[in-house]
Amino acid sequence: MRRSLPLSAAVTWALLLVSNPAAAAPHTYTVVIDKMKFGPVPEQLHKGDTIVWDNRDMFQHSATDKGVFDLDIGAGKKAVLRLTRVGTFPFVCKYHPGMKGVLKVAP
Amino acid sequence: MTRILPKIFIASLIAAAAPAVAAGAPNDAQIAHIAYTAGNIDIAAAKQALAKSHNAAVRSFANEMVRDHTAVNDKALALVKKLHVTPEDNPTSQALSKGAAAELKKLSSLKDGAFDKAYVNNEVAYHKTVNGALKDTLIPSARNAELKSLLQTGLTLFQEHQAHAEQLAAKLK
Numbered sequence: 175m176r177r178s179l180p181l182s183a184a185v186t187w188a189l190l191l192v193s194n195p196a197a198a199a200p201h202t203y204t205v206v207i208d209k210m211k212f213g214p215v216p217e218q219l220h221k222g223d224t225i226v227w228d229n230r231d232m233f234q235h236s237a238t239d240k241g242v243f244d245l246d247i248g249a250g251k252k253a254v255l256r257l258t259r260v261g262t263f264p265f266v267c268k269y270h271p272g273m274k275g276v277l278k279v280a281p
Numbered sequence: 282m283t284r285i286l287p288k289i290f291i292a293s294l295i296a297a298a299a300p301a302v303a304a305g306a307p308n309d310a311q312i313a314h315i316a317y318t319a320g321n322i323d324i325a326a327a328k329q330a331l332a333k334s335h336n337a338a339v340r341s342f343a344n345e346m347v348r349d350h351t352a353v354n355d356k357a358l359a360l361v362k363k364l365h366v367t368p369e370d371n372p373t374s375q376a377l378s379k380g381a382a383a384e385l386k387k388l389s390s391l392k393d394g395a396f397d398k399a400y401v402n403n404e405v406a407y408h409k410t411v412n413g414a415l416k417d418t419l420i421p422s423a424r425n426a427e428l429k430s431l432l433q434t435g436l437t438l439f440q441e442h443q444a445h446a447e448q449l450a451a452k453l454k
Contacts, residue, residue, distance in 0.1 A: 210437040232352045233438065249352060269345050270441035271448070 204228050205275070207235050207247065212267075212275040219279045225255045238268040239277075306422035307371065313361050314368035315377070315419060316432060319411045320350040320357070322381040326407070329385055330400050339397045342449055346404070346442065353435050360427055373414075394453070401450045408443035412436060 200222035206213035208230040219225075227237050229247040237255065238244045242263055245253040257279045267273040307315065327346035334340055361368055384403055391399050415436045423429040 209434050210441065232356050232434075233349050269349075270438070270445070272441050272444055 200224065202226060205237075207231055207267075207273075210270060210273060212237075212273055215275050215277060217278070219257060219277060221257055221260050221279055221281055223257045223279075225257065225277070227253045227255065229253075234269065235267045235273065236269060237265050237275075239263045239265045244268070307373070307418070308369070309364075309423060309425050309428055310361075310366050310369035311371040311373070312419050312423050312432070313357060313366060313428065314370055314374050315414070316435065317354055317357050317368055318374040318377050319414075320354040322377060323404075323407065324350050324354075325381065325385065326388075326400065326403070329388060330396075333388075333392070333396050334400070335393070336397050336453075338449060338452065339401065342401070342404075342445060345445070349438055349442070353431070353438065356431060360431060364425060364427070366425075398450070398453050401446055401453055404446040405443060405450055408439050408446060412439050412443060415439065 198220075200220070201216075202224040203216045203219070204226045205215055206228045210231065210233070225237075227245060227247050229235050229249060229251055232249050234249055235247050236245060237247065237253070242259070243255055243265075245255055247253040257277070260279050260281050263277040263279065265275055265277060323346050327343040327350075330339060330343035331347075334343065388396060388399055388403070415432055420429060420432045420436065423432055
């Protein structure tokens with residue numbers, strides 16, 4: 175019986191770790207850009223996560239929130255954005271401003 | 282003067298397209314030629330702007346035109362090669378080239394702010410005309426699915442260019 179206690183404690187602790195979102199490892203998400211559009215942006219973003227912008231278009235694009243971030247993404251190239259701030263960040267392609275999206279970053 | 286330009290361009294495009302329409306809709310070889318010509322015209326206009334303008338926003342727009350239209354034209358060339366289609370000259374392409382040559386000549390005599398305004402206003406008018414032709418004639422007439430898809434992407438791109446040019450024109454007023 176005494177031997178089973180440490181095991182139970184370990185299992186409980188492991189469950190706590192899994193169920194605590196703050197302890198979750200940062201995720202990497204991909205946003206595809208194709209045919210002059212930003213693809214779906216993940217809804218459950220957290221500070222520390224990473225967005226990989228995958229430009230599958232034949233045109234150069236950008237992911238830009240003026241004064242916050244501004245990434246040029248060449249045709250057929252990828253660019254990486256690490257989310258270091260919490261908040262709502264509307265972004266556009268600065269070259270084609272009709273291309274829009276929003277990043278909502280939780281703590 | 283600049284307000285008249287769209288009408289002139291539209292009139293010449295429609296007039297030039299009439300014989301082709303009378304003989305049936307343009308074929309894919311003619312459509313490819315028109316699209317390629319339209320792109321080249323805008324690249325030439327942008328290169329003129331880069332040689333003459335000192336306005337950072339105008340130069341940035343012109344660089345974007347060179348980059349985007351070159352990308353579409355490269356793709357179009359690769360596609361016609363793949364499809365074994367030889368782009369075919371036609372009255373619409375000729376009318377576009379003629380109108381563009383006149384515009385380049387007119388803009389060459391302008392300087393500084395006057396040039397910037399005339400260039401950007403013409404970009405608005407030109408993209409509006411080409412977008413109308415793409416939407417109403419070229420895309421519906423295209424038979425090859427890949428060509429149609431490329432034209433549709435081109436239309437989305439050129440609509441963005443038109444919006445960008447309109448924003449720029451409003452700032453230059």
